[in-house]
Amino acid sequence: MTRMSGAEIVVKSLIDQGVDTVFGYPGGAVLPIYDEIFKQNSIKHILVRHEQAATHAAEGYARSTGKPGVVLVTSGPGATNAVTGLTDALMDSIPLVVLTGQVPTFMIGNDAFQEADTVGITRPCTKHNWLVKETDALAETLHQAFHVATNGRPGPVLIDIPKDVQFAEGSYMPPKKAKTSHYQPQVKGDMQEIAAVVEAMAKAKRPIIYSGGGVINSGSGATQLLRELVSATGFPITSTLMGLGCYPASGKNWLGMLGMHGTYEANMAMHDCDFMLCIGARFDDRITGRTDAFSPKSVKVHIDIDPSSINKNIRVDHPIVGDVGHILEDLLRMWKADGRRTNADAVKKWWGKIDDWRAIDCLKFKQEGNIIKPQYALERLEALTKGMDRYITTEVGQHQMWAAQYLGFEEPNRWMTSGGLGTMGYGFPASVGVQIAHPEALVINVAGEASWLMNMQEMGTAMQYGLPVKQFILNNERLGMVRQWQELLHGERYSSSWSESLPDFVKLAEAFGAKGILCDNPEDLDEAIKEMLAHDGPVLFDCLVEKHENCFPMIPSGKAHNEMLLGENADTANAIQAGGAVLV
Amino acid sequence: MSPLDLKKGASRKSAYDLKTxxxxxxxxxxxxxxxxxxxGVLARVIGLFSGRGYNIDSLTVAEVDHTGHRSRITVVTTGTPQVINQIKAQLDRMVVVHEVHDLTVEGPSVERELALVKVRGTGTERVEAMRTAEIFRARVMDTTTESFVFELTGAPDKIDAFVELMVPLGLVEVARTGVAAMARGSH
Structure with a gap:
């Protein structure tokens, strides 16, 4: 076996795992690995400006490619700064392999300089983590880490590598020899359950398909099969925030996103359906609203690769544990082989009802006067970028929900947003990661000014690597979603929810050597967006929008799907009651 | 509710299906x-319980296979059937976990716990403590003229009962191992 230093083993393992990009930030405890990175040309290292941004950039890379994102940071603060990104990736099932340096083994536990109990701190926010104390165990651990991150429900893993382990010599082990037999999650679904689902599908009178991020994680084959299933059955389909793009927004069966800020038709159909096919989603509280009033009349099927997602929030009738792609393949094959037909008359009637809900046009808004409505800004952005090779990232808040409502996604892996954790500051670094993976594509981060400022230091990264990421900031000088909740819930007492002392974003862009564009008039908007798209380089687009616009429709917390607030005329005065007020 | 009489004689499948x-x-x-x-394997398991708000009534852990480096963790927990199913699923998906057995539903099982109980007293109290210990088949591990340390093995209920009887007789200290449990039968 080949002998080499621990740092060489790290880099060789990454190369053998097919890694082409590492997002990181050097420091004392990872210097040997950085030295090895310096000596080779297979792996590109992207120097971010903050370790949190490294993890989000890696998430953007992973979500847009389907490959694991790789992060390299130092011990102590390097590791603790990565915690937010790890948690974000865990909540949204994104495969990350994070390597952290650690003080030498003989100093662990001594409160050494830049020492932190990294495996202790990250245990609850990783799928699994390892502290490697022997150089000989390094290669196998790294290969196992990639296996764990990408198999089953994907997620972040972390490997903590003490500095003496990086210097010491050990033997290398190629990926194929690494033992991975112990972690082999079930991918094939139970055929009896699938048969029961086929039966229920044929009987369904008011069916709905509720898809989620699991479809995208399962790969492009799963997306294809989902689309086949929709066309084979004619069932209406909605999706969670994470699943946008698994069914095309232009598809005729598309109801739009569901949940707290989902469309009226999607939520009403979820509430009134008699058959719900949940594919790769997890009945999150943003989706279900009040759980005891969630879709009371339906037979529920839940396809999920993670057994712990079954019956966690909502009791289902047909749980099927396994990979979405495998299960949909079996389901479709059985559906076709049995010559099954849907209850066409009933389903047609159901579509009639859905069309009535659609006629409400829950996303309508009025662009009047000379102040830009945020919805209008996104509608124009959508119109002017439609059909382009486009990737969208977002920060977190109102703009994120508007982006989900007003932008259409035709393909998976084109939409990167922090769903489960709701991490402000996610979007900008994520857009950096996406642009690195897709250098020729148009990458836009739809942002709010407050979120964007949380990781604005990444302007440096964008400039250094010449990444033409477009930062489309809907600037309402407010923490819009916080302000909205304070309006609904706290008597319009806007405690700390406005952005004071904001920078001049145009000058800020110029200070980094980037382009800044300010737009504050609806008449100038199209030209300004075209200017942004035409510029070959990072652009900071400061779009001044209506300051007190609320995000509708909305299921107030503690309410059911059929108790939505619709648009500006909604009675918001007593929308949330005491029981709902404690919910987030 | 004693887990021992709950499912006695029931088959694996039917015992599971009986539950709401x-x-x-x-x-x-x-x-x-x-x-x-x-x-960190124990920290992982405990962290799961504390992080998700599950109860731990008793926990024992020791390596049971020295060559394969496997440990057996016996955990007694309380929760609604849905929470118990969550606990099992959450444990089962951990990378370090090989097997999860719910001895309460998988058929009859035995549960044993060991306790050391220190009692201080003289005269009739001391005699009474000794007599009670004999009834419970506790063994005297240490004695002075005014104290005993008893060793007692049995189901948790039995140990509870013994400890309760020792309180008026001069109970000083109790050390318990927590429950070790195993399915009955040849498998």
Whole structure:
């Protein structure tokens, strides 16, 4: 076996795992690995400006490619700064392999300089983590880490590598020899359950398909099969925030996103359906609203690769544990082989009802006067970028929900947003990661000014690597979603929810050597967006929008799907009651 | 509710199916979890329980396979059937976990715990303590003219009963190992 230093083993393992990009930030405890990175040309290292941004950039890379994102940071603060990104990736099932340096083994536990109990701190926010104390165990651990991150429900893993382990010599082990037999999650679904689902599908009178991020994680084959299933059955389909793009927004069966800020038709159909096919989603509280009033009349099927997602929030009738792609393949094959037909008359009637809900046009808004409505800004952005090779990232808040409502996604892996954790500051670094993976594509981060400022230091990264990421900031000088909740819930007492002392974003862009564009008039908007798209380089687009616009429709917390607030005329005065007020 | 008489004689499948998955009634379950004996494995398991708000009534852990480095964690927990199912699923998906057995539903099982009980007293109290210990088949591990340390093995209920009887007789200190449990039968 080949002998080499621990740092060489790290880099060789990454190369053998097919890694082409590492997002990181050097420091004392990872210097040997950085030295090895310096000596080779297979792996590109992207120097971010903050370790949190490294993890989000890696998430953007992973979500847009389907490959694991790789992060390299130092011990102590390097590791603790990565915690937010790890948690974000865990909540949204994104495969990350994070390597952290650690003080030498003989100093662990001594409160050494830049020492932190990294495996202790990250245990609850990783799928699994390892502290490697022997150089000989390094290669196998790294290969196992990639296996764990990408198999089953994907997620972040972390490997903590003490500095003496990086210097010491050990033997290398190629990926194929690494033992991975112990972690082999079930991918094939139970055929009896699938048969029961086929039966229920044929009987369904008011069916709905509720898809989620699991479809995208399962790969492009799963997306294809989902689309086949929709066309084979004619069932209406909605999706969670994470699943946008698994069914095309232009598809005729598309109801739009569901949940707290989902469309009226999607939520009403979820509430009134008699058959719900949940594919790769997890009945999150943003989706279900009040759980005891969630879709009371339906037979529920839940396809999920993670057994712990079954019956966690909502009791289902047909749980099927396994990979979405495998299960949909079996389901479709059985559906076709049995010559099954849907209850066409009933389903047609159901579509009639859905069309009535659609006629409400829950996303309508009025662009009047000379102040830009945020919805209008996104509608124009959508119109002017439609059909382009486009990737969208977002920060977190109102703009994120508007982006989900007003932008259409035709393909998976084109939409990167922090769903489960709701991490402000996610979007900008994520857009950096996406642009690195897709250098020729148009990458836009739809942002709010407050979120964007949380990781604005990444302007440096964008400039250094010449990444033409477009930062489309809907600037309402407010923490819009916080302000909205304070309006609904706290008597319009806007405690700390406005952005004071904001920078001049145009000058800020110029200070980094980037382009800044300010737009504050609806008449100038199209030209300004075209200017942004035409510029070959990072652009900071400061779009001044209506300051007190609320995000509708909305299921107030503690309410059911059929108790939505619709648009500006909604009675918001007593929308949330005491029981709902404690919910987030 | 004693886990021993709950499912006695019931087959594996029917015992499972008898349960109402979304009942609000708390049940006591004994889980046997086989894990890799690696750094931090106990912290992982305990962290899961504390992080997700599950109860731990009793926990024992020791390496049971020295060559394969496997440890057996026996955990007694309380929760609604839905919570118990969550606990098992959450444990089962951990990378270090090889097997999760719910001894409470998988058929009859035995549960044993060991306790050391120190009692201080003289005269009739001391005699009474000794007599009670004989009834419970406790062994005297240490004695002075005014104290005993008893060793007692048995189901948790039995130990509870013994400890309760020792309180008026001069109970000083109790050390308990927590429950070790195993399915009955040849498998």
């Amino acid at each position: 998955p979304f009942s609000d009634v708390n049940e006591r379950h004994t889980l046997a979890v086989l894990v890799d004996n690696v750094d």
